[in-house]
Amino acid sequence: MRASTVNRRFRLLALLLGVVAGLGVAEIGLRLAGEPQSEVELLTDLAARFQPPPLSGDCRAPAPQARLREIVEPSPHPDVIYELRSNVETCFEQVPVRFNSQRVRRDSEVTTPKPVGVLRVLVLGDSHAFGWAIPEDATVAAQLEEAFGKLTGAPVEVVNAGVPGYSAYQQAAWLEAYGSDLEPDCVILLFVANDMGLPHFLLQPRESGPSRLWDWARAATASKRWFTFAPNELATFVSDVQMERIPECYRHMVGEAGYREAVAKVARLSQIHDFDVVNVFDYSTLEVDSAGLVSFQEDLGITALEMSWPMDVAFRISKADPHLNRAGNAEVTDFIVQSLISRSVCLTPDKSL
Numbered sequence: 001m002r003a004s005t006v007n008r009r010f011r012l013l014a015l016l017l018g019v020v021a022g023l024g025v026a027e028i029g030l031r032l033a034g035e036p037q038s039e040v041e042l043l044t045d046l047a048a049r050f051q052p053p054p055l056s057g058d059c060r061a062p063a064p065q066a067r068l069r070e071i072v073e074p075s076p077h078p079d080v081i082y083e084l085r086s087n088v089e090t091c092f093e094q095v096p097v098r099f100n101s102q103r104v105r106r107d108s109e110v111t112t113p114k115p116v117g118v119l120r121v122l123v124l125g126d127s128h129a130f131g132w133a134i135p136e137d138a139t140v141a142a143q144l145e146e147a148f149g150k151l152t153g154a155p156v157e158v159v160n161a162g163v164p165g166y167s168a169y170q171q172a173a174w175l176e177a178y179g180s181d182l183e184p185d186c187v188i189l190l191f192v193a194n195d196m197g198l199p200h201f202l203l204q205p206r207e208s209g210p211s212r213l214w215d216w217a218r219a220a221t222a223s224k225r226w227f228t229f230a231p232n233e234l235a236t237f238v239s240d241v242q243m244e245r246i247p248e249c250y251r252h253m254v255g256e257a258g259y260r261e262a263v264a265k266v267a268r269l270s271q272i273h274d275f276d277v278v279n280v281f282d283y284s285t286l287e288v289d290s291a292g293l294v295s296f297q298e299d300l301g302i303t304a305l306e307m308s309w310p311m312d313v314a315f316r317i318s319k320a321d322p323h324l325n326r327a328g329n330a331e332v333t334d335f336i337v338q339s340l341i342s343r344s345v346c347l348t349p350d351k352s353l
Helices: 003-032 039-047 140-152 168-177 212-220 248-253 255-273 290-299 326-343
Strands: 072-074 082-084 088-092 095-099 119-124 156-160 186-190 276-281 303-306
Touching: 039 072, 119 140, 119 168, 140 156, 140 326, 168 186, 168 248, 168 255, 186 255, 248 255, 255 276, 255 290, 276 326, 290 303, 303 326
Parallel strands: 119 156, 119 186, 186 276, 276 303
Antiparallel strands: 072 082, 088 095
16 A cells, blocks of 8 residues: 555544544533523524614604514513513514513513502503504503593503513413512403414424534524414414424413413412403404303403404504504403493402502
């Protein structure tokens, strides 16, 4: 065998051993650096690369607009999945939106402990509760705050905890993770037809790789998106037949069974933290046992308010956008207020005193 051939093979072997040794050193270094990032931490770091544009005057076009993916981020709580970013001021859907450090749509902080004599109401829901494409003062929460204040003559705070794309299960999980700490006297669930389906954004849990170096490389080359979209047909209502298409980690959240579990969780939290629960709903477009669901809620001590959701185009953002405008939210607000007056629920502060 020629000396040149031997030398080439020797150099190739040396190169290979050097690469293996380098990878080994890198693996040891990553292990000595501490515990690897969790999946949520990796996704949160990825989401942090995409920030909403700062609020700057008029939000109407052509002002820069935040995208939905830029005003939310992965949640450390698995069943919450994603949540509003904290301390955000930006333009979204051509209106100004502001989130405080408690991740709710509100200019100011929610004071805790709650001042004595203040009636504090928490409104949970999806984009309808959040106030899609409308100013904060046009939302159900803002209109309820004004109406309750006039009605009771007491200081009133109605906190808008709506998050676009949330399911009923996420709303219950958010209440457990964050909402109960805000010390509400009453929690109002604003249910719409797609709240039994999958959330708008889904995370994709991935198992750890065979080494720390593998996990680091995966994170470094990750897709720019920290989420996947739920299929449209599974983001509204999930039947037993469709359940096989749901990722296993989300199956407990969806369908009528997931909805019942969410409602039961809210009821348990109300007993622990001593607040009233009101569920405003319209099941008319869903293939569910409406009477059974109402009975189920009432047995849990929840005030169930069935209403016909405003569908006329006069109450919508536009013909193409079914979200409610100021007038539509006024219809919902008036229904809630009149219903609560007749039932003497949710209008008394400091129940525990």
